Amino acid sequence: MRLTCVVNGEPREIDGVWEGExxxxxxxxxxQLPGSKNACEQGECGSCSVYLDDVLVCSCLVAAGQVEGRTVTTVEGLAPTEDELHPIQAAFVEAGAVQCGFCTPGLIVATHDLLARNPSPSDAEIREALAGNLCRCTGYEKILDAVRSAAEA
Known part of the structure; x- marks a missing residue:
């Protein structure tokens, strides 16, 4: 099938897509958008989180056929330009919340979603919003610091 959708603000047409992939x-x-990571393929880790029509989803659980005519925003699409970081991305770097980086894209998209809904979240609200994202490298404290810093910015 030919998949027609908008990705990161740009209309896209992709040929040869199997609607079930x-x-x-x-x-x-x-x-060729490698930001969303392929980890569990079961919607358990959050590494592949993206927006589908402004709703946070695990892209590993969404069939390509469901995307026809819709809008997708990935972690790459959050930055204002290719050469500039989104303030949330910058907060993660500055807080040292980026270790291996595998979980980082999903955490950044989930943080973006949280702060769009609640610009001043409590620690409990941050933990709840990020509960679907697993990080195997940290104790999460630097990630929480990054979210707090992004909320202040």
Whole structure:
């Protein structure tokens, strides 16, 4: 099938897509957008989180056929330009919340979603919003610091 959608603000048409393949596969392999990571493929880790029509989803659980005519925003699409970081991305770097980086894109998108809904979240609200994201490298404290810093910015 030919998949027609808007990705990171740009209309896209991708030929040869099987409607059952995952949005994650389409983003990474067909559109060359490697930001969303392929980890669990079961919606358990959050590494592949993206927006689908402004709703946070695990792209590994979304079939490509469900994306037809819709809008997708990835971690790459949050930055104002290719050469500039989004303030949330900058907060993660500055707080040292980026270690191996595998979970970081999903955490950044989930943080973006949280702060769009609640610009001054409590620690409990931050923990709840990020509960679907697993990090295997940290004790999460630097991630919480990054979210707090982004909320203040």
């Amino acid at each position: 995952s949005l994650l596969y389409v983003l990474r392999e067909r559109m």
